[in-house]
Each structure stands twice: as C-alpha cells, then as structure tokens.
Amino acid sequence: MSPRISGLRLPWQAGEMGMTAARASEWRSGRIMKIEEEFVVQVDTLGVVGAGTMGHGVAQVAGQAGYEVRLVDSASEALAVGVGRIEKSLGKLVDKGKLTDEDRQATLARIKTSTDLADLTAAGLVVEAVVEKLEVKRQVLSELDRVCPPETILATNTSSISITRLAAATSRPGKVIGMHFMNPVPLMRLVEIIRGPATEPEAFARVEELTRQLGKTPVEVHDSPGFVSNRVLLPMINEAIFCLYEGVATAPAIDEVMKLGMNHPMGPLALADLIGLDVCLDILRVLYDGFVDSKYRPCPLLVKMVDAGYLGRKAGRGFYTYGEGDRLAYHPADGYR
Ligand SMILES: NC(=O)c1ccc[n+]([C@@H]2O[C@H](COP(=O)([O-])OP(=O)(O)OC[C@H]3O[C@@H](n4cnc5c(N)ncnc54)[C@H](O)[C@@H]3O)[C@@H](O)[C@H]2O)c1
DSSP, X not given: OOOOEESOOOOOSTTXXXXXXXXXXXXXXXXXXXXXXXXXXXXXXXXXXXXXXXXXXXXXXXXXXXXXXXXXXXXXXXXXXXXXXXXXXXXXXXXXXXXXXXXXXXXXXXXXXXSOGGGGTTOSEEEEOOOSOHHHHHHHHHHHHHHSOTTOEEEEOOSSSOHHHHHTTSSOGGGEEXXXXXXXTTTOOEEEEEEOTXXXXXXXXXXXHHHHHTTOEEEEEESOTTTTHHHHHHHHHHHHHHHHHTTSSOHHHHHHIIIIIHOOSSOHHHHHHHHOHHHHHHHHHHHHHHHTOGGGOOOHHHHHHHHTTOOBGGGTBSSBBOSSSSOOBEETTTEEO
16 A cells, blocks of 8 residues: 655655656656646655653554655654564464564665654655653654645644644644544554644645555544543543542552453553653643533652652552563552552
C-alpha cells in the first residue's frame, strides 16, 4: 500500500520532498501528471517530532505502513532509546509470526533519525509528539511552520492542550490539527482527530485518510480541554489516586476492583504508570485550568510522585516498580513494598 495524500507541492526527482526513485520515474513518465490537475500527489515522507513513549510508536506504525519516516528529537539519547524500542517491538511481531523478517528490516530502513527540525522539510505531514507543555509545543510548531513548506500539515499528538491555541503559534492554522494516538500506538486502534475552529476540511479529510492508512480508526472530536478520551479517563485515574492517598485501599486492590468488577483490561493506577504520571498531571492541570472547575484538581499524591521523579514505567517506578525482581506497589505511608 502506498501512502497518499493530496494538496502538497509536487516533487520533481528522487530525494526531493521525500520522493522515492520509483515515484520519480513515474512522475517523469507523466503518470502522476494527470493527478496533478486535482493537485493530488503521493507523499512518502512523514515527520515525527519527539521519540518518547508516543513518538517512537507513531514512527513505527508509519514505517510499517510504507512511509519514509523522519524521527526528530532534541535529545540524541531519546532517539537511540526510541529506535531500540521500535526494534524490540518489531522483533516481537516477527516472533509471533505477525511480520516477516524482510518487512521488519524494510520498516527499520525507512525510519531515519535526526536532532534537527530542518530535516523535516521533505515531510508532507508532521506529527508533533513532544512533552505536554504548551510553550514547548508552541515553540516546536512555530519552528516547523518556519522550516516546512506551506502545504505541510502540522498534526499534534497533544493529550489535552487546545488545538486552537497551538495553531495560533503558526501562520497556517488551517493546516494544524490534533491527531491523538493512544498508548501503546502499535496496538491501539483509536486516533481522536481534533478539529480546531480554523482547521480546513481538506486537512481534516487528509488526516482521516492517513489514519486509516496507518491501520487505525479515526474518530472526529471538536477542540475542548481533554477532548473526549482524557476528559473521561483522567478524572477516573485521579479518583483512583485519591483512594490510594486516603488509604481506602492499596494500589493492587484498587486496580483489582476495576479489572474484575468493571472488566477493564488494566487497573487505573497501572494505566497511569503506562501513560506516565507527569503526563497525567499535565492533562489534569489543563482540565482544571480549561474548565476552571475544582472537580479536576490533581490529587496531591500525584503531584508528590511527579516531584519525586516516580513517573511510571518510563522511570522504572510509579505506583508499581518495573524491571528486575518482584513488582512492588507504592504505599503512601511507607513507600514501595
Ligand atoms: N504517554 C501517553 O500515554 C500519551 C498518550 C497519548 C498522547 N500523549 C501525548 O503525546 C505527547 C508525548 O508524550 P510522551 O508520553 O511520548 O512523552 P515522553 O516524555 O515519553 O517523550 C517526549 C519526547 O519529546 C522530546 N522533546 C522535548 N522537547 C523537545 C523539543 N523541543 N524538540 C524535540 N523533541 C523534544 C523529549 O526528548 C522526549 O523524547 C504529549 O503531548 C502527550 O500528552 C501521551
């Protein structure tokens, strides 16, 4: 399957705008010229900014779907870790017989890394997946706006920040859109597609189509704090943390109640560890500020754990420990046991 998107500047030869040699030869032979009339073009390059929990997953699924991927992170160590995680994930798929070794190698070959946003000029669409901080995202989007051609769609994977506010950091608010992937990206089918007031219908349609090409299901949501997913999910996680904080039950007991009683595949505290406790706190703060409503106030225990660096799986400890040895649970009164 070849990725396809419309409305982008046409490349002339291999190497330009992510043009592959085969596609360039088709272009020169005139086969793509017909499509040009409607300004529709094959785009082979997708940019991803941020190689963390989400960004590496987006890069992986885009690579598997046949896109040339440019994965950019300001930290070279994060790129090395992200690529390592992609290698591990693809290796598991091969072991399970869900991917051939040839496809694994081809996917890895399609993913190139960089620490420079200027390497994203060939991308028809860039997914921003940096930390959930308004100012960092606005700075990254404004820089992308400067280096990318005007047709490039700038998608943000923000969990909760206003698309409207992020779009205002660019000169192309019509081409800024929310593409909210779920964690872990290779496994989760949903992508919430968030439309800001300025988002052009064409940009929305292209992103919907791209989402399907990545093997995901797009669901349309309008711009509002936390969108739908996190506005519903985070208050539940926060309430579970309050239960732990107030000594109503232990972390494993709270998770067990929600797994066995509500048929959730994992408990809310284990899920918070998977999401990242810093990410959870950032989202709650966006809900709290966005609605100016105390029902979204973050539990003091969550704030304390983030301050302590107990950020969940990525830090090796959160409400549980991860890594070597038995899994321990966090008890507010006396730590891990
Ligand atoms: N973790 C989740 O479960 C989840 C789910 C859906 C959406 N999100 C959203 O995805 C985004 C990323 O979250 P994450 O969990 O992957 O975070 P993360 O902390 O794992 O990764 C963020 C990455 O961004 C990089 N970064 C920071 N500033 C940068 C900059 N200026 N330029 C380039 N790279 C920069 C960091 O080095 C890091 O590697 C956030 O907006 C988050 O809200 C997270």
